[in-house]
Amino acid sequence: MSSVKVESVVQHNCKxxxxxxxxxxxxxxLFVDITDKKVYRWNSLTKELHSVSVGAPVSCVCLRKSGDYMITLGTQFAALNWKNKSVTTIKHVDLDKSNNRFNDGKVDPAGRLFAGTMGEEIRPAVLxxxxxxxxxxxxxxxxxxxxxxxxxxxxxxxxxxxxxFYYIDSLSYSVDAFDYDLQTGKLSNRRSVYKMEKEESIPDGMCIDSDGKLWVACYNGGRVIRIDPETGKRLQTVKLPVAETTSCSFGGxxxxxxxxTSASQGLDEASLSGQPKAGNVFKVIGWFSAHTKGSSALEATHMWERAVVW
Incomplete structure (x- = not known):
């Protein structure tokens, strides 16, 4: 893999x-700080960082075709009006589990919002x-x-x-795949396409590139890895100056x-002094710029600029 550059672009220590x-x-x-209950928007041109406090753990944000955003808030699917800083509940889930909250979510190519829940953590990854x-x-x-x-x-x-459809249940230490029916949104035939290695630690957030390879953030692993879901092989590793790398997405x-994105919660004083950028958002450039020349930018945009249909 040719050289890459890792730069801290949002120098804010998210929990x-x-x-x-x-x-x-x-x-x-856009990104969230789950523990701090905020949705952030960082402008890449002006470098300004703005936020909206939403009053409960907010675990994912996504675009709406009608404008503004959808979020997962506690155990709610909700709409966020950025200008008014207001939240409207759409639907509650897990009503029988008071200690649950949503975690990661994403919009499918047909405009449906997928998101999953988890129990309350005693400490990071312990629940x-x-x-x-x-x-x-x-x-x-x-x-x-x-x-x-x-x-x-x-x-x-x-x-x-x-x-x-690719999916991670973190404590399985596996990236799984399902057959996906785009017309109905139904899943079938679950199987593992990649098993995490010891130094990679816990699989967290994930995205796909224009070659169909998966990028997985490794919580407590201080890296993102590129894997081939067809062969089950790791292709590349990008190390970051923080341990708790949480998720990744393409942009620019x-x-x-x-x-x-990354986290700082759960780190003791010694760990924090050794990684002062814990909780920052990083930008990785270099290999991608060279690789995407000549590839289908329209296809990439179609995959990564998804929005819910209402």
């Missing part, structure tokens, strides 16, 4: 930064097991529950042909920049 999403029309990166489920919020505001007994519902994305004018 639990997650869910990076590029907003093309604003040249901005009551199998309390979570994976859900889809549909355009009519109904909710489909795909399966339960999930530990930490995490990274998710779809193959370029939309026929495969030509989607050749990889943005990586």
């Amino acid at each position: 639990l930064g997650e869910s990076p999403v590029w907003e093309e029309k604003e040249s901005s990166l 009551e097991r199998q309390q979570g489920s994976l859900y889809t919020l549909l355009p009519d505001h109904s909710v489909v529950k795909h399966f339960d007994k999930v530990d930490i519902s995490n990274g998710l994305d779809w193959s370029l042909d939309h026929r495969t 004018d030509d989607y050749s920049e990889l943005y990586v």
